[in-house]
Amino acid sequence: MVKREPVELKLxxxxxxxxxxxxxxxxxxxxxxxAEIPISxxxxxxxxxxxxxxxxxxxxxxxxxxxxxxxxxxxxxxKDITDAIEVRxxxxxxxxxxxxxxxxxxxxxxxLEVCIAEGEVIAMKDHYGxxxxxxxxxxxxxxxxxxxxxxxxxxxxxxxxxxxxxxFASATAVLGGDTPSRIIARKxxxxxxxxxxxxxxxVEALCSRQGARVESLMQEHARLAEANVxxxxxx
Amino acid sequence: MVKREPVELKLxxxxxxxxxxxxxxxxxxxxxxxAEIPISxxxxxxxxxxxxxxxxxxxxxxxxxxxxxxxxxxxxxxKDITDAIEVRxxxxxxxxxxxxxxxxxxxxxxxLEVCIAEGEVIAMKDHYGxxxxxxxxxxxxxxxxxxxxxxxxxxxxxxxxxxxxxxFASATAVLGGDTPSRIIARKxxxxxxxxxxxxxxxVEALCSRQGARVESLMQEHARLAEANVxxxxxx
DNA sequence: CATCCGGCAATTGGATCCAATACTAAAGAA
DNA sequence: TTCTTTAGTATTGGATCCAATTGCCGGATG
Numbered sequence: 001m002v003k004r005e006p007v008e009l010k011l012x013x014x015x016x017x018x019x020x021x022x023x024x025x026x027x028x029x030x031x032x033x034x035a036e037i038p039i040s041x042x043x044x045x046x047x048x049x050x051x052x053x054x055x056x057x058x059x060x061x062x063x064x065x066x067x068x069x070x071x072x073x074x075x076x077x078x079k080d081i082t083d084a085i086e087v088r089x090x091x092x093x094x095x096x097x098x099x100x101x102x103x104x105x106x107x108x109x110x111x112l113e114v115c116i117a118e119g120e121v122i123a124m125k126d127h128y129g130x131x132x133x134x135x136x137x138x139x140x141x142x143x144x145x146x147x148x149x150x151x152x153x154x155x156x157x158x159x160x161x162x163x164x165x166x167x168f169a170s171a172t173a174v175l176g177g178d179t180p181s182r183i184i185a186r187k188x189x190x191x192x193x194x195x196x197x198x199x200x201x202x203v204e205a206l207c208s209r210q211g212a213r214v215e216s217l218m219q220e221h222a223r224l225a226e227a228n229v230x231x232x233x234x235x
Numbered sequence: 236m237v238k239r240e241p242v243e244l245k246l247x248x249x250x251x252x253x254x255x256x257x258x259x260x261x262x263x264x265x266x267x268x269x270a271e272i273p274i275s276x277x278x279x280x281x282x283x284x285x286x287x288x289x290x291x292x293x294x295x296x297x298x299x300x301x302x303x304x305x306x307x308x309x310x311x312x313x314k315d316i317t318d319a320i321e322v323r324x325x326x327x328x329x330x331x332x333x334x335x336x337x338x339x340x341x342x343x344x345x346x347l348e349v350c351i352a353e354g355e356v357i358a359m360k361d362h363y364g365x366x367x368x369x370x371x372x373x374x375x376x377x378x379x380x381x382x383x384x385x386x387x388x389x390x391x392x393x394x395x396x397x398x399x400x401x402x403f404a405s406a407t408a409v410l411g412g413d414t415p416s417r418i419i420a421r422k423x424x425x426x427x428x429x430x431x432x433x434x435x436x437x438v439e440a441l442c443s444r445q446g447a448r449v450e451s452l453m454q455e456h457a458r459l460a461e462a463n464v465x466x467x468x469x470x
Numbered sequence: 471c472a473t474c475c476g477g478c479a480a481t482t483g484g485a486t487c488c489a490a491t492a493c494t495a496a497a498g499a500a
Numbered sequence: 501t502t503c504t505t506t507a508g509t510a511t512t513g514g515a516t517c518c519a520a521t522t523g524c525c526g527g528a529t530g
Contacts, residue, residue, distance in 0.1 A: 011514065012290075035481070046515045051483080052287055055247075059294055061393060069482070069522065084390040087329075091394070094325045155319035155401060158296060159326070159394045166390060246484065270511070281485045286513080304492060304512070475528080486517075494509075500502085 012049035015039075016056050023062055023073055024167055030075035034063060060165045076167055082226060084166045089222030091160050092144065095151035097215040100206055108150055112203050115143040116196075123196040128189035136192050143199055147206070147218075195224050247284035250274075251291050258297055258308055259402055265310035269298060295400045311402055317461060319401045324457030326395050327379065330386035332450040335441055343385055347438050350378040351431075358431040363424035371427050378434055382441070382453075430459050 009017075019039070022028045040050045054071055057063045063071040118139045122132050148160055198221045205214035244252075254274070257263045275285045289306055292298045298306040334343075353374045357367050383395055433456045440449035 037481075047482090048514055048516090052290060055287060056290065056294065059291065061389075067522095080389055083388040086333075087326075087388065087390040087394060090325065090329045090391075091322075094322075098321075153318040153322065154296075154315055155322040155398060156325075159322060159397060162394060162397055163390060272511075282512090283484050283486090302492085471530105473528100473530080475526105477524100477526095479524080480522085482519105482521080484517100484519085486515100488515080489513090491512080492510090495507090497504100497506085499504080 010049075011045055012052040012056075015043060015045060015049050015053035018043060019053055019057055020062065020165075023057075028073050030073050032073050033066065034071045034073060036070075060162065062165065062167075081167065084163055085222055085225045088160065088163050088225070089219035091156060091163065092148060092222060093215040093218040095148045095153070095156055095160070096202065096206060096218045097211040098153060098156070099147060099150035100209050100211040100214055102150075102152065103209075104150065104206055108146060109203075109207055111146055112143065112206070115139055115146070116200055116203055119143070119196040119199060123193045125189075128185055128192070133185075133188065140195065140199075147202075191224060191227055194227075195221070198224070245284075246280055247287040247291075250278060250280060250284050250288035253278060254288055254292055255297065255400075258292075263308050265308050267308050268301060269306045269308060271305075295397065297400065297402075316402065319398055320457055320460045323395065323398050323460070324454035326391060326398065327383060327457060328450040328453040330383045330388070330391055330395070331437065331441060331453045332446045333388060333391070334382060334385035335444050335446040335449055337385075337387065338444075339385065339441055343381060344438075344442055346381055347378065347441070350374055350381070351435055351438055354378070354431045354434060358428045360424075363420055363427070368420075368423065375430065375434075382437075426459060426462055430456070433459070 019028070028034065034054065036047045036050050036054070039054075040047045043050070054063060058065065058071055062074055064074045066072045119136070122128075122136050122139065125132055148157055151157070198217065202214060202217050202221065205217055254263070263269065269289065271282045271285050271289070274289075275282045278285070289298060293300065293306055297309055299309045301307040354371070357363075357371050357374065360367055383392055386392070433452065437449060437452050437456065440452055
């Protein structure tokens with residue numbers, strides 16, 4: 001083990017992060033047994049932080065208890081994924097509605113406009129590449145985060161945080177960006193354009209205090225993630 | 236430490252349960268520092284399961300990180316509580332709507348009718364006592380659980396499970412039942428009667444596949460919990 | 471040949487140990 | 501008197517250790 005210089009993150013949190021990565025990246029396949037010792041050896045830490053990480057991931061639902069002994073990587077069905085997406089729509093829709101009801105601050109409005117402007121640039125590109133993809137994920141994530149936090153409802157925010165830990169349900173869920181062929185990129189750009197168009201409508205509804213409208217727009221917007229999933233699955 | 240005979244629950248889970256009890260029961264006051272050693276001594280276990288329990292409770296939101304060092308009992312504001320109740324309404328409303336859309340099975344309908352019948356008995360009592368309270372809490376919990384699980388949406392179910400860990404947000408949240416004076420009991424009976432009346436409408440809407448109606452009924456129904464909270468607070 | 475029993479190995483869970491870090495309090499200087 | 505520095509202490513977090521349970525494999529027996 002390396003000498004411990006002032007570490008920012010607790011070791012167990014690093015392990016949680018790393019394991020999430022491994023699971024979502026498919027390196028730990030669904031259904032596969034997850035034992036403490038192999039993981040601890042693989043990551044070069046002792047079993048203690050691994051054990052703690054496993055309980056955290058189990059709470060998040062990424063792992064499930066395998067009988068009395070240890071965990072397995074949770075196998076998510078297609079229904080699980082669409083369910084999670086639906087829930088995200090419900091929660092983000094509610095967040096947007098609540099935000100309109102309490103009122104949109106001027107700072108928030110401006111921050112949203114910035115997202116729109118930056119999204120516009122990406123959406124209108126002639127050539128859509130990797131870098132644009134990364135940029136879009138960032139802008140999109142910021143946009144959603146702004147709205148969710150504008151609800152100022154902690155229970156809502158944490159419910160969404162939990163939901164986002166499930167695979168593919170997150171607004172920022174990326175396609176496995178390993179080998180994005182030209183065709184995939186084009187399709188993806190198309191999804192981005194649609195998402196951006198919806199973002200514009202959402203901001204418009206938000207700022208004109210159309211609570212019911214923004215709620216249903218947001219719910220519908222979540223369903224775009226399903227397009228992402230099928231796009232990914234079909235490769 | 237007691238000799239370990241075949242224990243059902245892992246020690247860390249027992250600690251989680253016990254700590255939740257202590258926190259919700261107010262024995263660990265909001266804002267109070269929670270250190271590992273005092274807890275482990277109090278419960279007669281080593282620090283290891285306590286540490287794990289603390290991370291679990293922190294994830295649930297009952298504890299919050301105190302700077303770099305340890306945790307404190309999270310202080311919930313009145314707004315936090317109404318927020319959590321609102322979120323519960325949103326989620327349970329969605330669950331009920333989804334359940335109507337997918338269709339109510341005959342078994343489910345019957346199980347709901349049983350809840351209604353048992354609730355009717357309690358609601359119509361001339362004299363409402365402790366035992367009725369306990370009974371109502373059980374019936375009410377069963378009713379809500381049936382509906383939520385009828386949605387068959389895991390993401391929704393787990394979002395609600397998280398929400399229910401927050402104080403007072405749960406459908407089964409009881410008033411601190413220590414010394415329920417006669418007046419409190421009467422007021423409480425009134426709340427129960429209203430809740431029961433709403434249950435009946437909810438079942439009616441569910442069974443006649445009125446999705447939108449059942450959703451808004453359920454949302455409104457959640458707000459009854461606020462009455463409970465104010466009732467409790469005013470004592 | 472199938473089944474049941476016993477022992478062995480793998481693995482988990484808790485306790486203890488140790489190092490490192492953050493808080494505290496006391497003492498000294500401005 | 502107050503601010504700063506420093507030494508001591510409390511407490512956390514990770515590693516290691518140990519006990520106990522489980523699952524498995526092989527052999528014995530009906």
